[in-house]
Amino acid sequence: MASLALLLTKNKDRPLAYLDSIYENTRDPRLLDEKVRKGIIGRLEDACKITCLSSSDLLGSLDFKQKDVTIEALESFLAELRSIFWLRDFSFTEIVPLQAKKKLAQHDFNAKYGDKTCAIEVFCLTQKHGQQKNPALNVYINFSPGFSGSKFGRDFISMANKKKNQLDSSGASIKILLCVVNSAPMVALHTKRDWGLIMESLYEDLGWKGNYYLGLLVGVSVNGLESDTIYPELPK
Secondary structure (H helix, E strand, O other): OOOHHHHHHHHHHHHHHHHHHHHHHHOOHHHHOHHHHHHHHHHHHHHHHHHOOOHHHHHHHOOOOOOOOOHHHHHHHHHHHHHHHHHHHOOOEEEEEOOOOOOOOOOOEEEEEOOEEEEEEEEEEOHHHOOOEEOOOOEEOOOOOOOOOOHHHHHHHHHHHHHHHHHHOOOOOEEEEEEEEOOOOHHHHOOHHHHHHHHHHHHHHHOOOOOEEEEEEOOOEEOOEEOOEEEOOOOO
C-alpha cells in the first residue's frame, strides 16, 4: 500500500497538473505564478481540515473537471473551494460537499447552522458577466449590479432561477443560493452596504419566499469590513 506521504503528493499534483493543462490551453500567465499555485494547494489542505475529508475525497466531491481546461471551469472549481471558507466564516458547521450525480438535481453542500439543516447551491459570475462598456465614452453601461436591466442583474436572475431547482430537491430548513462574484469592476468598487442593497434588490426581483436565502462571496475587504453577505438575515 502506498504511504500517506506519497498519496498526499499525488493528490497535490492533480490540481497543479490541471493548472498546467489550462495554461497550455489559455496561455494565461497567472497560472504559472508560484504564489497562486501555492495558494490553491494551501486552500485545499485547509478545506480538508474543515470538511474532515482526504484530499482525494474532497477533489472528488468538488466541481473538479480535469478534462475541461478552460478558465471558466477553473473558476467554477475555485468557487466551490472558496465556498467552504465562506460557510465556516458565517458560523456554519458540519460542512459536507456533495458529489454531483448524473440525472439527479442535487445541491453542492450540506451544512448545519446551529441546530438547523442547510442546503447550499453555488454558482459563479465571472469576468464575462461584467458590466458592458460604451467603447466611445469608455464608461460602463447600467453600472449598478442591482439594477435589474444591467447585464449583471439579468445574468444573476437567470442563473438563480435555473439553480433554484437544485435547492428545491432538498428538505433542509435553510436553503442558500451562494453567488461567487469574480467580475470586475463590481468587486472592487462596492462596499458591504452596497452589496447588501444589491442582494435585497435581487431577492425582491426573484420573488422568493420562505426559507430561501441569497449569499454573496466577493472576498474583498473594504475599510476593514468584509463585503460578503447573506440576505435576508439568518434566523438566530
